[in-house]
Amino acid sequence: MSAPSAGPLVGIRIIEFVGLGPAPFAAMQFADMGADVIRIARPGAVPTLPDPISGRGRPTVEADLKNPADAEQVRRLLDRADALIEGFRPGVMERLGLGPEPLLARNPRLVYGRMTGWGQTGPLASHAGHDINYIAISGALAAIGPADRPMPPLNLVGDFGGGSMFLVSGMLAALLSAQRTGQGQVVDAAICDGTVQLLTMAYDMDAAGQWRSQRDANLLDGGAPYYSAYECADGRFIAIGPIEPQFFELFRKAVGLEEDNHTLRADPGNWPALRERIAARMRTRSSNQWLAELEYSDACVSPVLDMKEAVVHPHLVARNSFVELDGFVQPAPAPRFSGTPTEARPRPRETLALADALEGWDTRP
Structure with missing residues (x-):
């Protein structure tokens, strides 16, 4: 087992207990940034979901955590680790003898990262749920979608935005604290909490009297006709976002809209008529024709691409945003x-033996 040689987290050692979506994605982030991550999986476990990408960059070790010998070897790995990631229901790790209390007693600097939907406490903590449930109680789902019904935004807002990324940032903060103080701690990352944080700007707008509870009725939820997607003559969509007056002026002139006073444009009462005018103009040309004129300008116009199309977009190609x-x-x-x-x-193709993992971590640099 060779340690990573690149990234800002080289030298950091993390044990990941294999689970679903948000926890593996967080572990992938750590591995991408150079941490030495080892995955612990049940022998013969069949993944609930495929993870050929989110499982990259770290070997898997099979361990029966109900077997005292395997569990003790895992504890010995954790004695040498800087951090742990687990995404089970509250109480599961404690029943396995791998809860925070005994592990921190053995390794006081350990950062214990816990990824759940509801958190470790609260009346829903022990119950099942999925992304749609966590974002539903946070206020996010009610704000997303057309006027007639909420629309789940894939599982980007909850699982990965409100979940994984808050686990990563919380664990990084705890790792910095542990380096300074020698004392680890538990990071309780709940998707419902993180999603509430993601709504900070919406709460800002609400506090300023600029938020309406109806969907499709606000500046950034598709209600504003100058922050929306429109169908073109070829049936494809383009997204427009010229919020600021100077950007809208560029857009207005390019698409041939008549003079439009910004004060009138900012009034939601005028939005339906403006939407109809923009939609009518967009239908007069193909998406490629509009993009040729507007994409590389400050009119804030972009193609609406699927994932396969995104891979070959010139900007993402230039930034190497994808890798094979x-x-x-x-x-x-x-x-x-x-x-x-x-x-x-790359994702190691063979499972690593527990003994080999221990040997590789036997001495701390």
Whole structure:
């Protein structure tokens, strides 16, 4: 087992207990940034969901955590680790003898990252749920979609935005604290909490009296006709977002709309008529014709691409936003680091033996 040689987290050791979506994605982020991550999986476990991409960059070790010998070897790995990631229901790790209390007693600097939907406490903590449930109680789902019904935004807002990314940022903060104080701690990352945080700007707008509870009625939820997607003559869609007056002026002139006073445009009462005018203009040309004139300007116009089309968009190609690895085109690591560049590393094809994992971590640099 060779340790990573690139990224800002080289030298950080993390144990990941294999689970679903948000936890593996967080572990992938750490591996991309150079951390030495080992996955612990049940022997013969069949993944609930495929993860040929989110499982990249780290070996898997099979361990029966109900077997005392395997569990003790895992504890010995955790004695050498900087952090742990687990995404089980509250109480599962405690029943396995791998809860925070005994592990922090053995390794006081351990950062114990817990990824759940509802959190470790509260009346829903022990119950099942999925992204749609967590974002429903946060206020996010009610704000997303057409006027007649809420629309789940894939599982981007909850699982990955409100979940994984808050687990990563919380664990990084706890790792910094542990380096300074020598004391680890538990990071309780709940998707419902993170999603509430993601709504900060919406709550700002509400506090300023600029938010309506109806869907499709606000500046950024599709209600504003100058922040929306429109169908073109070829049946494809383009997205427009010229919110500021100077950007809208560029857009207005380019598409041939008559004079439009910004004060009138900002009044939601005028939005339906303006939407009809913009939609009518968009239908007069193909998407390529509009994009040729508007995409590379400050009119804030972009093509609406599917995932396969995104891979070949010139801007994303220029930034190397995708990488081909293990036979898959997949998202490249983000963000970018100038001094310690990150690297997407292949997924090891063979399972690593517990003894080999221990030997590889036997001495701490």
